[in-house]
Amino acid sequence: MDYQFKDIEQKWQKFWAENQTFKAEDKSTKPKYYVMDMFPYPSGAGLHVGHPLGYIASDIFARYKRLKGFNVLHPMGYDSFGLPAEQYAIQTGQHPAITTEANIATYRRQLDQIGFSFDWSREVRTSSPDFYKWTQWIFMQLFNSWYNKDADKAESIEKLVSHFEQNGSAGINAVCDDDILSFTADEWKGMSNQAQQEELLKYRLTYLRESTVNWCPALGTVLANDEVKDGFSERGGYPVEQKKMMQWSMRITAYADRLLKGLDTIDWPEPLKEMQRNWIGKSVGASVRFKLENSSDFIEVFTTRADTIFGATFLVLAPEHELVPLLTTDAQKADIDAYVAQAKKKSELERMAEAKTVSGAFTGSYAINPVNGEKIPVWIADYVLAGYGTGAVMAVPSGDQRDYLFAKRFELPIIQIIDIQKIETEADPTKEGKYINSDFINGLNYKEATAAVIAKLEEIGAGKAKINFRMRDAIFGRQRYWGEPVPVYFKDGLPYLIDEKDLPLVLPEVDKYLPTEDGEPPLARAKGWNYKPHTPPVAPSKSPPAGETLAAEAGSNFSEDEKLPDYLTGAYRETADAYIYEQLRDFSRENRKNPTHAENILWQLLRGSQIGHKIRRQHAIDAYIGDFVSLQKGLVIELDGHHHKLNKEADDIRTGVLNHFGFTVIRFSNDEVLENPQKVASVIKQKLDEMPERDLSKLSDTFPKRAVQVSPTGGDLEGASDDVEYSYELSTMPGWAGSSWYWFRYMDAHNDKEFASREAIGYWKDVDLYIGGSEHATGHLLYSRFWNKFLKDLGLVIEEEPFKKLINQGMIQGRSNFVYRLMDDEGRPINTFVSHGLIKQYKTSPLHVDVNIVDNEVLNVNKFKQWRPEYADAEFILENGKYICGVEVEKMSKSKYNVVNPDDLIDRVGADTLRMYEMFLGPLEQSKPWNTNGIEGVFKFLRKFWRLFHDADWNFKVSDAEPTKAELKSLHKIIRKVEEDIERFSFNTSVSSFMIAVNELTDLKSNNRAILSDMVIILSPYAPHICEELWVLLGNKPGSLSHTPYPQFNPDYLVEDEFAYPVSINGKTKLNLNISLSLEGADVEAFVLGSADVQKYLEGKTPKKVIVVKGRIVNIVV
RNA sequence: GCCUAGGUGGUGGAACUGGUAGACACGCAGGACUUAAAAUCCUGUUCGCCUUAAAGCGAGUGCGGGUUCGAUUCCCGCCCUAGGUACCA
Structure with missing residues (x-):
């Protein structure tokens, strides 16, 4: 049979999938090799012919490494959170998860038919909760860490807290905000939990800060610097303005120096390293x-x-x-x-x-x-x-x-x-x-x-x-729906991590994917989406409450009031139900012991009955704790920290609840108190003076009591705790969150206990070869290095750098074709088209024409007439009987009719041809316009290769004779050449060498089994389908090709007896002379000068000098 | 402006550390097979000059210089292209 690529390719793709041929082993005695591609964003347009370029290269490399005896990890996944799916959702109401799912299916189909050797059992999707659970988990680790400059690494926040408790802020050398306080250990212990948390936020590696951000009103989101080009959004080109917002940030600046130094240790393209150096600045x-x-x-x-x-x-x-x-x-x-x-x-x-x-x-x-x-x-x-x-x-x-x-x-x-x-x-x-x-x-x-x-x-x-x-901290949030929810909720204006048990924090459903009317992110639309802590939020770092002792240690001014009333009696009992009170009691006590600076100042002016009214501190009312409360008058006085503005919604709910229970709420900011406490106190006094006295004896009747059954099995307890709800962070993580660690997930993709097990990380360590585009130079590739270093500081991963070697595949540009429509004298178009060579003689206007109906710049006139109804009776002014189109290199895009789809090419010439042709096009790292002209040459080569194994009637036929010297020479030349070329990623030259080898073997009329068998192995990384088929025809077990050993190169077969020395005179080559390679320099010189032909060129002159380079050249100077 | 990469036939590109420039492929031209087309195969193809032909001569890797027996490769100066980047102190 002739080369039936369609049948062969389908057959083997099915075989590989069914037999999991490329599944990487978790435990292996073989050395490991990890080859990874930058995973794609599954866009609706599917793959064009430029996308697979890098994947083909990495696949060849992965397959080659398997032949070389490595246990190869070659996975693929999808960076499936992102803007386009969300924009589409906004326009159509279609849930982004559905669009994404459909796009992934298209991608998978397209990838499968190119014959990649991916281990699909390890597929990851950043938008899957199984995956983003761990993105959120890493976020939590960042939140719980600070950067110790002395140790030059990240450390846990507990360590910082214990330092504060023992030594205060002295002796801390951290990467942190500018406005940190300095305090003694006692002052630290004297602070309220709120104040401590506020201070710690200035140290955490992920933190909230008011920052000037690139706000894009049209997209309703914040953009990173590298998503803005000249004041417009890179995607969509909408205007971008500067706006101040509270934003999550990542303290990547802590790693600036390590990110810079690390560049010297990794094998990356110089321009890319240079971009990172500039960025770090x-x-x-x-x-x-x-x-x-x-x-x-x-x-x-x-x-x-x-x-x-x-x-x-x-x-x-x-x-x-x-x-x-x-x-x-x-x-x-x-x-x-x-x-x-x-x-x-x-x-x-x-x-x-x-x-x-x-x-x-x-x-x-x-x-x-x-x-x-x-x-x-x-x-x-x-x-x-x-x-x-x-x-x-x-x-x-x-x-x-x-x-x-x-x-x-x-x-x-x-x-x-x-x-x-x-x-x-x-x-x-x-x-x-x-x-x-x-x-x-x-x-x-x-x-x-x-x-x-x-x-x-x-x-x-x-x-x-x-x-x-120059580098700034990276903003880590988008006011968008389709991203990872941030595992944080707010209490009193301060962020707290949710319990690890509650991961993943799943993206809630919303009615629309737009911001709310008052400008809040889409997640604000999620109904009832609030956090219910298992225990009231207390900083995890807090020492366990130690009753009176701690209070005494705290020293300070809180002695008289500290004696806690029996919580089941008295006024406290009146305003909170027993269960909630029990939950809140420790918490309010905690707060009382650790007031913020402002609370402390104000308390000194309000305590006892200084202003003529009895004021309580940190008093529980329903599910809330008021900062200061007058029960007689029903007034709650709240002090707001600077993070409070974030949480207007939560505050409104809180105020609503308090109003419901008959309390009036007034608020002051910390700043107001700090600036003029006397004034605040007098405002409070005035307010209380105005308010009517409440009848406290009736309070317990009006207060809606719940029937509380104290039951160890929960029941009502659960119901009761429903009321302790906190608002989640409403922004989602930026696009780069999931991609900043995904290579670890491939190592252990189904682990539900850890982001990847220690064993898996210990074995796979890092990515040996990473292939992708240079457009991620200062985004993904910088953030990935940052997270990798951070995870290393925590002792969770082994290597300092994630990607040992990185290759940027060049961009494949589009190559547009044009036809030239004739215009009449008034400049109106006529339905006549002028061939490109003649356009100077006419008045024409260029129009894009579909590149798929143009072959070698010659327009297929009939197809053109069918292309559009208005061209059905078009006329043409031809040159030499042909219509020649104009050419221009542009971006590949639908509107320019220059998109070449891999599906069409695979249908025409097959995946093996496509793979080899994409490699043949030129050096991998070079950008180049796509040009389908020439794909025939590669297709012919594969047919020629197929024919080596077949007789004139297409019957499979190989000979078992001893290989000849010439055959062995061809074979071993290609064995060495392909090895060298693959190791230096010069895939285009090895395709040429394959052609040379097959041309040589064809000329030798070779169909030798031993030779062809090795040829099949060498070619299989490039053209795996045809090779699998021939491998089986040669009598091998189906599927064994992928792990068979690469042939051993033997230099003996290349040894020559003679060499045709080029003889040049004054550096100009004149002739070639066959001279035995056993002759040394002087003998060669004598032989050359003795040659009659050489003497003819010398024209009787005596050579001044003769240079002989053995096996290379002879040069005569006259 | 600065940084990085690059500039080779009609086209994509090859030439590993200085050693026969243009491999391999496309395209083009001519030819074979065929009623014809497709497919396949063969020959030629850097440019210019000369020749019936064989052969020969000259130029040639962006431009100008240099080092060298010999330079696409190394050095100096300049031009151009692509990517990045910028009142970064």
């Missing part, structure tokens, strides 16, 4: 404090050129700098205000566009240069960015071009500080030469000067060496 320099002339305040600047400090003739602040109002003198106020207002109005784009114009304003104030006491003016200008460094620079016009232009524009002094500096027309940033005009560093070179200046600054306390990073 480490600059080594110094921070310097410039004292203000008439104030104790100072301006801190960051500089990478501390050595130039004697050339600093002014300071420049960003217009947004916080000291600007303070610095501005009355005389300059109008100028400064105008400039700041103007700068504010300018968008990022305008600022960039005006980069060349110099503008600024003088504040009127002066600062003192710490090294020489010079008085220098302080200016503001928008070339200084608030977001980088300290938002202030010391301007050295002689060395920095921007400072130079600024100095020229505003006539500020420019001081030459290096002897060889040329500063007549522009700044000269040289580091060569010796310093002048620079006091104690005069005569020093750059290195010495930098060290000397920093030493001096440190000595006088005016600065120190500092390293600055």
